Amino acid sequence: MQEILIVGAGIIGLSIARALRKEGVGRIKIIERKKTGKEASFAAAGMLAPHVEAERKDAFFKFCAESNKLYNEFVSEIFDETGIDVEFRANGIVYLAFTEDDLKKLKHRYEWQSKAKIKVEFLQAHEIRRIEPFVSPDVLAGLIYPEDGQVENRKLLAALERFLRSSGIEILQDTEITNLIARNSKIEAVETKKGERIFADVVILASGAWTSLIRLNNQSLTLSEIKPIRGQMIAFRTTKKFFEHVLYSPRGYVVPREDGRILVGATVEDVGFNKEVTNFGVDFLSDVGLEISPSLSNLKISEKWAGLRPMSSDGLPVLGEFPEVKNLFIATGHYRNGILLAPITAKVIAEKITKNVDSEYLRLFSPSRFLIG
Ligand SMILES: Cc1cc2nc3c(=O)[nH]c(=O)nc-3n(C[C@H](O)[C@H](O)[C@H](O)COP(=O)(O)OP(=O)(O)OC[C@H]3O[C@@H](n4cnc5c(N)ncnc54)[C@H](O)[C@@H]3O)c2cc1C
Known part of the structure; x- marks a missing residue:
């Protein structure tokens, strides 16, 4: 059975872990450099505001609006799983x-x-x-x-953490990943700041604003600076x-x-x-x-x-498989909308990894776009 390793325990990493577990993935580990859910996702205001923040009706708007539509089911399921009311209000x-x-x-x-x-x-x-x-x-x-509203993002983080822990998913805190070790276009292990190696079959970077600090074979990683x-x-x-x-x-x-x-x-x-x-x-x-x-x-x-x-450098999310490294995925660049975009990000990443479903959003927000031009 393959082991999936997620770097970062913010709303994005936690939501992806939950979606993978619900798709039947058995072995998932999350590595967090500090404490679970205490960075941008904790600082956020929790607004679910695809319409109020719409500047044009483009693919990004569609992505945000679709995630907003997923929220009701997302939080109802989380309530059933954990008993935590995350104060989702879609009252405008x-x-x-x-x-x-x-x-x-x-x-x-x-x-x-x-x-x-x-x-x-x-x-x-x-x-x-x-x-x-x-x-x-x-x-x-x-x-x-x-159709816009809000969620209590700190409660949502606590609920996701409760679900993951009760499902036996390990969250390794106070552990910073500094380098990814790849051979033949495949990640073999990740390396911690203390020099320890953790082996994994698939690695997902959900490391938020710190993503560009992570190295791949000791070289710069991202195509777009986060x-x-x-x-x-x-x-x-x-x-x-x-x-x-x-x-x-x-x-x-x-x-x-x-x-x-x-x-x-x-x-x-x-x-x-x-x-x-x-x-x-x-x-x-x-x-x-x-x-x-x-x-x-x-x-x-x-x-x-x-x-x-x-x-990211174009202000849009960076989602999907990393060019030329088949078992490395990235899910970041959510900028001002990561709370809103957690359900859809988790869905498209989990479906890609478990069923090889290529959502249009993985094409639109692919890390490969930074290779063009
Ligand atoms: C003031 C403010 C208000 C906001 N308001 C809203 C809002 O109303 N609605 C909305 O939708 N969005 C809002 N946002 C944006 C939203 O908070 C972010 O887009 C979202 O939290 C990003 O989630 P994340 O999981 O990618 O990042 P984070 O929550 O920052 O999580 C990333 C995690 O990865 C860990 N990490 C990083 N590097 C490593 C490493 N090398 N090894 C191990 N772990 C690592 C970090 O410690 C961190 O815990 C707001 C943001 C701010 C700051």
Whole structure:
């Protein structure tokens, strides 16, 4: 029986491991350089926002929308498997305009998205204040994307970890893979920072923003550099329920959680492997939150954090078999959408490995595209 080794225990690695197990794969091991699910996937806001974030109706939009459709079944199954409610809510995301310039862009957005048959409804200011009374009275208009929503990503990570551990899948923490050893176009083993070798029949790199640090026979690995893009977030805590929906503005967003936290995100910064929370970041996020709802000024910031999004050179995911190394797969570059894209990524990678199914997405997001031109 073949052994599959997954490098990285973020949402992508954990979801792939689960999908492989459900496809009947017996021997799966996950290697994690730090602790399970504590990097970008933990830092995320958990928005499931394919429509609100659509800039055009292209293949990437289709990929995101398809993953969004898989979420209901994904989280229901996980609830049955683990008893953990991951607070999946598909109750719509509201996009808000506060300035004349915002309003102009919002109208343009509404026009092209309606024409493209993306589900979106226009809301007048009074309609927004009726469904969300704590939104600023300065709001000019808005859009609601009824199919978008959110999931509590930290609970989702905990649920995936519980499922995998109860299925006997080993997660080896505090173990960093630095090099892949290949012979005759085939990976034979992976090498840890301490020089130990772990043998595997198939290796999947789900190593997020750190993927480009891994070497193949001591040479650079990826065809496209995967860059870390920092996102800072803050959270307020309240006992009173302020908001029903995720609220989005051109400058950031507010995500209400069931436990009373209100998250505000996020910065987008190209500063290398630096997870520092800065005064500038906190001030920026406070302004984002207060513009959406001045009522937040009565609350204290209860948490601040930052995470590193994995971004490829064209900003799109990198998925599938590595060129010229048959038993090496990659699943990264999910950038701002890795929580949303976990179910579909897990599906296409697991089906490729177990049934040799070539999804159109493996062609579109293949690592080979960086060889062309
Ligand atoms: C502030 C912020 C807000 C976000 N909001 C959203 C959102 O609302 N919705 C959404 O869909 N997405 C969001 N994202 C993006 C999303 O978080 C990422 O796309 C997603 O988490 C990527 O998942 P991953 O498993 O690839 O990466 P990670 O969660 O970073 O996991 C990769 C894992 O691999 C491990 N690893 C790396 N290298 C090695 C190695 N050599 N050996 C062993 N282990 C290794 C790391 O330690 C890490 O645990 C947000 C991101 C940030 C930072």
